[in-house]
Amino acid sequence: KAGVTQTPRYLIKTRGQQVTLSCSPISGHRSVSWYQQTPGQGLQFLFEYFSETQRNKGNFPGRFSGRQFSNSRSEMNVSTLELGDSALYLCASRVNPGQEGPLHFGNGTRLTVT
Amino acid sequence: QKEVEQDPGPLSVPEGAIVSLNCTYSNSAFQYFMWYRQYSRKGPELLMYTYSSGNKEDGRFTAQVDKSSKYISLFIRDSQPSDSATYLCAMSSTITQGGSEKLVFGKGTKLTVNP
Numbered sequence: 001k002a003g004v005t006q007t008p009r010y011l012i013k014t015r016g017q018q019v020t021l022s023c024s025p026i027s028g029h030r031s032v033s034w035y036q037q038t039p040g041q042g043l044q045f046l047f048e049y050f051s052e053t054q055r056n057k058g059n060f061p062g063r064f065s066g067r068q069f070s071n072s073r074s075e076m077n078v079s080t081l082e083l084g085d086s087a088l089y090l091c092a093s094r095v096n097p098g099q100e101g102p103l104h105f106g107n108g109t110r111l112t113v114t
Numbered sequence: 115q116k117e118v119e120q121d122p123g124p125l126s127v128p129e130g131a132i133v134s135l136n137c138t139y140s141n142s143a144f145q146y147f148m149w150y151r152q153y154s155r156k157g158p159e160l161l162m163y164t165y166s167s168g169n170k171e172d173g174r175f176t177a178q179v180d181k182s183s184k185y186i187s188l189f190i191r192d193s194q195p196s197d198s199a200t201y202l203c204a205m206s207s208t209i210t211q212g213g214s215e216k217l218v219f220g221k222g223t224k225l226t227v228n229p
Contacts, residue, residue: 004157043217045218048216056216102148103217104160105150
Protein backbone atom coordinates (compact mmCIF):
# COMPACT_ATOMS: atom_id res chain seq x y z
CA LYS A 1 0.00 0.00 0.00
CA ALA A 2 1.44 3.38 -0.95
CA GLY A 3 2.25 5.75 1.89
CA VAL A 4 1.33 9.38 2.36
CA THR A 5 2.52 11.38 -0.63
CA GLN A 6 3.40 15.05 -0.44
CA THR A 7 4.24 17.37 -3.30
CA PRO A 8 6.40 19.20 -3.98
CA ARG A 9 9.34 18.01 -1.86
CA TYR A 10 11.09 21.38 -1.93
CA LEU A 11 9.90 24.95 -2.45
CA ILE A 12 11.66 28.29 -2.40
CA LYS A 13 9.50 31.39 -2.15
CA THR A 14 10.03 35.05 -1.33
CA ARG A 15 8.38 37.05 1.43
CA GLY A 16 4.86 38.17 0.63
CA GLN A 17 4.15 35.36 -1.81
CA GLN A 18 1.70 32.56 -1.20
CA VAL A 19 2.20 28.82 -1.48
CA THR A 20 0.03 25.70 -1.83
CA LEU A 21 1.18 22.29 -0.64
CA SER A 22 -0.49 19.03 -1.59
CA CYS A 23 -1.03 15.75 0.26
CA SER A 24 -2.45 12.40 -0.83
CA PRO A 25 -3.28 10.16 2.15
CA ILE A 26 -2.89 6.41 2.39
CA SER A 27 -5.67 4.66 0.48
CA GLY A 28 -8.67 4.23 2.76
CA HIS A 29 -7.55 6.93 5.18
CA ARG A 30 -10.08 9.70 5.40
CA SER A 31 -8.48 11.97 8.00
CA VAL A 32 -5.59 14.24 7.07
CA SER A 33 -3.56 16.35 9.50
CA TRP A 34 -0.90 18.95 8.85
CA TYR A 35 2.09 19.71 11.08
CA GLN A 36 4.87 22.29 10.90
CA GLN A 37 8.36 21.18 11.97
CA THR A 38 11.11 23.64 12.84
CA PRO A 39 14.36 23.16 14.79
CA GLY A 40 13.24 25.59 17.47
CA GLN A 41 9.63 24.55 18.02
CA GLY A 42 9.65 20.94 16.88
CA LEU A 43 6.44 19.50 15.44
CA GLN A 44 3.41 21.72 15.86
CA PHE A 45 -0.15 20.87 14.87
CA LEU A 46 -1.73 23.02 12.18
CA PHE A 47 -5.12 21.43 11.45
CA GLU A 48 -6.99 18.20 10.77
CA TYR A 49 -9.57 17.51 8.08
CA PHE A 50 -12.14 14.77 7.76
CA SER A 51 -14.99 14.51 5.26
CA GLU A 52 -13.94 17.83 3.75
CA THR A 53 -14.44 19.58 7.12
CA GLN A 54 -11.84 21.05 9.43
CA ARG A 55 -12.17 19.13 12.72
CA ASN A 56 -9.39 20.70 14.76
CA LYS A 57 -7.07 23.66 14.47
CA GLY A 58 -3.77 24.59 16.10
CA ASN A 59 -2.52 27.99 17.20
CA PHE A 60 -1.45 29.42 13.87
CA PRO A 61 -2.51 32.71 12.24
CA GLY A 62 -5.24 32.84 9.63
CA ARG A 63 -2.60 33.02 6.88
CA PHE A 64 -2.46 29.24 7.24
CA SER A 65 -5.45 27.51 5.73
CA GLY A 66 -6.33 24.16 4.28
CA ARG A 67 -8.98 22.14 2.58
CA GLN A 68 -9.85 18.56 1.82
CA PHE A 69 -11.40 17.17 -1.30
CA SER A 70 -13.97 14.42 -1.70
CA ASN A 71 -11.23 11.90 -2.50
CA SER A 72 -9.56 12.75 0.87
CA ARG A 73 -6.64 14.52 -0.76
CA SER A 74 -5.75 17.73 1.04
CA GLU A 75 -4.02 21.01 0.34
CA MET A 76 -2.70 23.65 2.67
CA ASN A 77 -2.11 27.24 1.74
CA VAL A 78 0.08 29.87 3.34
CA SER A 79 -0.50 33.44 2.23
CA THR A 80 1.73 36.48 2.68
CA LEU A 81 4.76 34.36 3.49
CA GLU A 82 7.11 35.44 6.26
CA LEU A 83 10.71 34.36 6.85
CA GLY A 84 9.55 32.47 9.95
CA ASP A 85 7.35 30.23 7.81
CA SER A 86 10.46 28.41 6.59
CA ALA A 87 9.94 24.86 7.84
CA LEU A 88 9.24 21.27 6.97
CA TYR A 89 5.50 20.86 6.47
CA LEU A 90 4.31 17.35 7.20
CA CYS A 91 1.05 15.74 6.25
CA ALA A 92 -0.25 12.70 8.12
CA SER A 93 -3.24 10.46 7.62
CA ARG A 94 -5.30 7.94 9.56
CA VAL A 95 -8.54 6.11 8.90
CA ASN A 96 -10.81 8.37 10.97
CA PRO A 97 -10.10 11.17 13.43
CA GLY A 98 -12.13 9.58 16.18
CA GLN A 99 -10.70 6.10 15.78
CA GLU A 100 -7.96 4.77 17.97
CA GLY A 101 -4.93 4.57 15.75
CA PRO A 102 -1.69 6.33 15.00
CA LEU A 103 -0.86 8.91 12.39
CA HIS A 104 1.22 7.95 9.36
CA PHE A 105 3.39 10.73 8.01
CA GLY A 106 4.62 11.67 4.58
CA ASN A 107 8.16 12.88 3.92
CA GLY A 108 7.13 16.50 3.97
CA THR A 109 7.56 19.61 1.88
CA ARG A 110 10.61 21.70 2.74
CA LEU A 111 9.61 25.36 2.36
CA THR A 112 12.28 28.04 2.33
CA VAL A 113 11.19 31.68 2.43
CA THR A 114 13.80 34.24 1.39
CA GLN B 115 5.94 24.16 31.77
CA LYS B 116 5.77 22.53 28.34
CA GLU B 117 3.23 19.75 27.88
CA VAL B 118 5.92 17.32 26.72
CA GLU B 119 9.61 17.49 27.57
CA GLN B 120 12.27 15.49 25.78
CA ASP B 121 16.04 15.78 26.13
CA PRO B 122 17.32 16.80 22.67
CA GLY B 123 20.68 15.11 23.15
CA PRO B 124 22.64 14.52 21.02
CA LEU B 125 23.20 11.00 22.25
CA SER B 126 26.14 9.00 20.90
CA VAL B 127 26.59 5.30 21.71
CA PRO B 128 28.71 2.42 20.40
CA GLU B 129 27.14 -0.30 18.30
CA GLY B 130 25.52 -2.98 20.45
CA ALA B 131 24.73 -0.64 23.36
CA ILE B 132 21.33 -0.43 25.04
CA VAL B 133 19.79 2.97 24.40
CA SER B 134 17.27 4.62 26.71
CA LEU B 135 15.18 7.54 25.46
CA ASN B 136 12.71 9.36 27.68
CA CYS B 137 9.93 11.91 27.77
CA THR B 138 8.01 13.50 30.60
CA TYR B 139 4.64 15.16 30.30
CA SER B 140 2.35 17.30 32.37
CA ASN B 141 -1.14 16.59 30.97
CA SER B 142 -2.71 13.73 32.94
CA ALA B 143 -5.36 13.36 30.22
CA PHE B 144 -2.86 11.78 27.82
CA GLN B 145 -3.81 8.17 27.15
CA TYR B 146 -2.11 7.30 23.85
CA PHE B 147 1.67 7.27 23.60
CA MET B 148 3.81 6.89 20.52
CA TRP B 149 7.43 6.84 19.48
CA TYR B 150 8.42 7.96 16.01
CA ARG B 151 11.78 7.68 14.30
CA GLN B 152 12.81 10.34 11.83
CA TYR B 153 15.75 9.99 9.47
CA SER B 154 17.31 13.04 7.89
CA ARG B 155 15.17 14.47 5.07
CA LYS B 156 12.34 12.05 5.84
CA GLY B 157 9.02 12.21 7.66
CA PRO B 158 8.49 10.60 11.09
CA GLU B 159 7.98 6.84 10.96
CA LEU B 160 5.88 5.16 13.65
CA LEU B 161 7.88 2.78 15.83
CA MET B 162 5.70 2.02 18.83
CA TYR B 163 2.11 2.77 19.81
CA THR B 164 0.78 2.11 23.31
CA TYR B 165 -2.38 2.85 25.20
CA SER B 166 -2.30 3.76 28.90
CA SER B 167 0.34 2.32 31.22
CA GLY B 168 2.53 -0.73 30.77
CA ASN B 169 5.19 -2.19 28.51
CA LYS B 170 5.16 -3.12 24.87
CA GLU B 171 7.91 -4.97 23.05
CA ASP B 172 8.58 -5.21 19.33
CA GLY B 173 11.84 -6.83 18.33
CA ARG B 174 14.73 -4.78 19.70
CA PHE B 175 12.38 -2.00 20.84
CA THR B 176 10.53 -1.76 24.15
CA ALA B 177 8.20 1.07 25.09
CA GLN B 178 7.27 1.75 28.70
CA VAL B 179 4.61 4.06 30.03
CA ASP B 180 4.36 5.09 33.68
CA LYS B 181 1.29 7.28 33.99
CA SER B 182 1.71 7.75 37.73
CA SER B 183 5.05 9.45 37.09
CA LYS B 184 4.00 10.94 33.74
CA TYR B 185 7.06 9.36 32.18
CA ILE B 186 7.55 7.30 29.04
CA SER B 187 10.61 5.49 27.77
CA LEU B 188 11.86 3.76 24.66
CA PHE B 189 14.62 1.17 24.96
CA ILE B 190 16.65 -0.04 22.00
CA ARG B 191 18.61 -3.24 22.52
CA ASP B 192 21.66 -4.21 20.48
CA SER B 193 21.69 -0.80 18.81
CA GLN B 194 22.82 -0.64 15.18
CA PRO B 195 24.26 2.19 13.06
CA SER B 196 20.99 2.08 11.11
CA ASP B 197 19.23 3.21 14.32
CA SER B 198 20.95 6.59 14.00
CA ALA B 199 18.07 9.04 13.70
CA THR B 200 15.99 11.50 15.69
CA TYR B 201 13.46 9.87 18.00
CA LEU B 202 10.26 11.73 18.78
CA CYS B 203 7.79 10.92 21.50
CA ALA B 204 4.16 11.88 20.90
CA MET B 205 0.98 11.62 22.91
CA SER B 206 -2.70 12.47 22.83
CA SER B 207 -5.66 12.37 25.13
CA THR B 208 -8.74 10.20 24.81
CA ILE B 209 -10.12 10.29 21.32
CA THR B 210 -13.90 10.49 21.38
CA GLN B 211 -15.96 8.96 18.63
CA GLY B 212 -16.14 11.40 15.76
CA GLY B 213 -13.90 13.79 17.59
CA SER B 214 -10.40 14.88 16.82
CA GLU B 215 -7.41 15.07 19.09
CA LYS B 216 -4.07 16.46 18.04
CA LEU B 217 -0.78 14.79 18.82
CA VAL B 218 1.62 16.67 21.08
CA PHE B 219 5.24 15.93 20.26
CA GLY B 220 8.49 16.16 22.14
CA LYS B 221 11.22 18.02 20.28
CA GLY B 222 13.12 14.83 19.59
CA THR B 223 16.40 13.20 20.67
CA LYS B 224 19.14 12.88 18.07
CA LEU B 225 20.81 9.46 18.37
CA THR B 226 24.05 8.37 16.72
CA VAL B 227 25.16 4.74 16.91
CA ASN B 228 28.84 4.43 16.08
CA PRO B 229 30.17 1.25 14.39
